[in-house]
Amino acid sequence: SRWCLITSHKLYSSVYDPNEKTFEKLLIANRGEIACRVIKTCKKMGIKTVAIHSDVDANAVHVKMADESVCVGPAPTSKSYLNMDAIMEVIRKTRAQAVSLNVSICCSFLSSLSLQASEGVTFIGPDTHAIQAMGDKIESKLLAKNAKVNTIPGFDGVVKDADEAVRIAREIGYPVMIKASAGGGGKGMRIAWDDEETREGFRFSSQEAASSFGDDRLLIEKFIDNPRHIEIQVLADKHGNALWLNERECSIQRRNQKVVEEAPSTFLDPETRRAMGEQAVALAKAVKYSSAGTVEFLVDSSKNFYFLEMNTRLQVEHPVTECITGLDLVQEMIRVAKGYPLRHKQADIPINGWAVECRVYAEDPYKSFGLPSIGKLSQYQEPLHIPSVRVDSGIQQGSDISIYYDPMISKLITYGSNRAEALKRMEEALDNYIIRGVAHNISLLREVIVHPRFVQGDISTKFLPEVYPDGFKGHKLTDLERRELLATAASLYVAEQLRSQRFLGTPRIPIAKSKRSSWELSVRLGDGIYPVAVSKDGSSFSVEVDGMKLNVTSEWNLASPLLSVTIDGTKRTIQRISRNASGETSIQFLGTVYKLQILTKVAAELSKYMPEKAAEDTSSILRSPMPGTVVAVSVKPGDVVSEGQEICVIEAMKMQNSMIAAKTGKV
Numbered sequence: 001s002r003w004c005l006i007t008s009h010k011l012y013s014s015v016y017d018p019n020e021k022t023f024e025k026l027l028i029a030n031r032g033e034i035a036c037r038v039i040k041t042c043k044k045m046g047i048k049t050v051a052i053h054s055d056v057d058a059n060a061v062h063v064k065m066a067d068e069s070v071c072v073g074p075a076p077t078s079k080s081y082l083n084m085d086a087i088m089e090v091i092r093k094t095r096a097q098a099v100s101l102n103v104s105i106c107c108s109f110l111s112s113l114s115l116q117a118s119e120g121v122t123f124i125g126p127d128t129h130a131i132q133a134m135g136d137k138i139e140s141k142l143l144a145k146n147a148k149v150n151t152i153p154g155f156d157g158v159v160k161d162a163d164e165a166v167r168i169a170r171e172i173g174y175p176v177m178i179k180a181s182a183g184g185g186g187k188g189m190r191i192a193w194d195d196e197e198t199r200e201g202f203r204f205s206s207q208e209a210a211s212s213f214g215d216d217r218l219l220i221e222k223f224i225d226n227p228r229h230i231e232i233q234v235l236a237d238k239h240g241n242a243l244w245l246n247e248r249e250c251s252i253q254r255r256n257q258k259v260v261e262e263a264p265s266t267f268l269d270p271e272t273r274r275a276m277g278e279q280a281v282a283l284a285k286a287v288k289y290s291s292a293g294t295v296e297f298l299v300d301s302s303k304n305f306y307f308l309e310m311n312t313r314l315q316v317e318h319p320v321t322e323c324i325t326g327l328d329l330v331q332e333m334i335r336v337a338k339g340y341p342l343r344h345k346q347a348d349i350p351i352n353g354w355a356v357e358c359r360v361y362a363e364d365p366y367k368s369f370g371l372p373s374i375g376k377l378s379q380y381q382e383p384l385h386i387p388s389v390r391v392d393s394g395i396q397q398g399s400d401i402s403i404y405y406d407p408m409i410s411k412l413i414t415y416g417s418n419r420a421e422a423l424k425r426m427e428e429a430l431d432n433y434i435i436r437g438v439a440h441n442i443s444l445l446r447e448v449i450v451h452p453r454f455v456q457g458d459i460s461t462k463f464l465p466e467v468y469p470d471g472f473k474g475h476k477l478t479d480l481e482r483r484e485l486l487a488t489a490a491s492l493y494v495a496e497q498l499r500s501q502r503f504l505g506t507p508r509i510p511i512a513k514s515k516r517s518s519w520e521l522s523v524r525l526g527d528g529i530y531p532v533a534v535s536k537d538g539s540s541f542s543v544e545v546d547g548m549k550l551n552v553t554s555e556w557n558l559a560s561p562l563l564s565v566t567i568d569g570t571k572r573t574i575q576r577i578s579r580n581a582s583g584e585t586s587i588q589f590l591g592t593v594y595k596l597q598i599l600t601k602v603a604a605e606l607s608k609y610m611p612e613k614a615a616e617d618t619s620s621i622l623r624s625p626m627p628g629t630v631v632a633v634s635v636k637p638g639d640v641v642s643e644g645q646e647i648c649v650i651e652a653m654k655m656q657n658s659m660i661a662a663k664t665g666k667v
Contacts, residue, residue, distance in 0.1 A: 027052070051066035099124065153221065154222055174192065174193050174194060188209035249459075360408070372403070373438045443474055447472070489598055551568055644661065
């Protein structure tokens with residue numbers, strides 16, 4: 001049970017003992033990929049599951065996977081997945097013996113759960129005291145200090161208003177981090193470099209905190225510039241035993257939310273790893289913690305580490321820990337909740353190989369590294385045919401990505417005997433991941449994992465803004481890559497022309513076979529127009545671009561969303577996203593989608609007579625870059641506004657975004 005079982009579908013392998021009785025029925029008060037993850041382990045352990053869902057999630061994957069399902073309210077989480085009365089009623093109605101919660105939990109719900117304990121209902125997780133203590137960032141920081149855990153300098157109380165926030169920030173010294181006391185997941189969190197940003201950060205953070213957690217209390221602490229974000233997975237039982245299951249490197253972030261994680265970290269040496277692990281266990285024991293939990297640290301360039309927070313739930317990035325230790329953390333949580341002692345000692349916990357996780361989001365990475373996208377997944381295929389790939393998802397083809405919930409599509413995990421192998425598999429998996437119907441961040445993820453700085457392990461929480469100071473623009477093609485893309489696009493065009501000449505069955509009129517074997521094309525890519533000559537040689541094409549000849553070979557299965565192409569011996573996996581009758585086509589190449597137009601030489605010469613559509617002037621209007629809810633309007637008709645002035649605030653997927661004027665003018 002200590003080693004990681006590698007299959008096409010899952011990368012965790014704790015052995016289940018059928019003689020070890022736990023629960024007959026478990027209710028899962030969550031949705032999406034984490035609910036599906038819990039159900040998978042419950043099936044392995046012979047536990048029946050009950051899924052709750054909102055009305056818009058009636059056909060969700062986790063609902064279909066569970067043995068029973070009950071609707072608990074409308075779409076907003078406060079009226080469904082956080083509807084305490086409805087969930088408690090479902091527990092009674094279904095006679096569930098245990099309940100798994102991985103959502104933002106308020107104290108009143110835990111109090112209700114404590115009452116249910118007398119009726120034989122067990123909570124899969126730590127007790128109420130530990131959740132309340134660690135869920136409150138102010139109290140958790142004080143407890144960490146008492147447990148001799150390194151902490152970040154800051155104000156230990158609750159910030160009352162914006163004026164007090166400014167005073168405290170000046171005392172601590174800029175920059176400061178303003179964050180929600182009950183927060184998590186990057187919500188209710190702002191960095192402030194001066195008084196004005198502190199006032200604005202206080203306003204937005206308190207509003208986001210109230211919206212997401214029902215608690216608008218804020219704290220302020222010193223912002224450690226350019227750190228790494230490294231966390232320690234802990235596991236503790238009800239008998240005083242606690243283990244640290246090594247670290248996870250989580251420094252690649254945008255808007256304080258993790259994007260790429262890996263285990264172990266390239267940065268930690270055995271001594272630092274042990275010191276962080278021992279402090280994490282000390283904190284867990286100080287609050288009598290009993291379940292799986294995560295202690296998060298900021299680590300500076302000198303390997304000094306500081307306590308950030310403790311998450312009292314199963315983290316999104318837990319699969320990478322399961323891969324390198326071979327433990328099924330959900331199974332361990334269920335065992336602990338039933339009262340069994342841990343089966344392992346600290347010396348039993350290995351670092352076996354390397355695992356990388358990419359969070360695949362329905363987001364447009366070209367807008368602030370990822371603004372939410374909504375829509376229906378018209379086509380969806382996970383790259384599970386690749387060895388050592390695991391995908392944790394809660395969606396399927398036909399699923400809707402809505403404004404009500406987190407835009408995560410899945411967690412894509414690859415495992416290897418070393419880091420280079422895991423990253424190479426991730427590169428292949430991202431190229432083979434088919435997602436249609438919504439914007440997604442595959443292009444950003446692929447660029448991150450192949451970037452020289454990331455490959456060398458030279459990362460911090462500022463990686464994205466430092467590497468892409470002007471925002472993410474997609475993959476920048478080298479001259480060779482540009483020629484490969486042009487040759488591939490031209491070959492696809494010719495292959496399609498040849499296919500259109502073929503007839504199935506016996507035509508009534510004899511068809512003269514085309515003897516054409518060469519084509520002269522004009523391909524537009526970006527601002528460039530390139531003459532391309534294509535000649536057919538069996539199943540291959542010889543393509544001349546920029547005076548250089550490339551040999552392009554493939555099976556040319558044009559009906560497949562994935563196409564494996566070999567260009568002068570180099571294998572590439574491409575996806576043709578779209579095409580139309582005017583020669584315009586979109587091809588995903590090296591993770592990025594490129595728009596091309598392929599015309600015959602004659603058509604290209606005639607196209608110069610086509611009038612161009614004038615670009616729309618959008619400077620006088622304010623158009624939301626994402627779907628969401630208008631939560632505040634800062635102006636009224638007749639107001640004169642200056643460039644950069646706030647017009648309104650849009651809330652999308654629990655994050656608030658200030659919309660500003662593009663120019664000076666009158667509303």
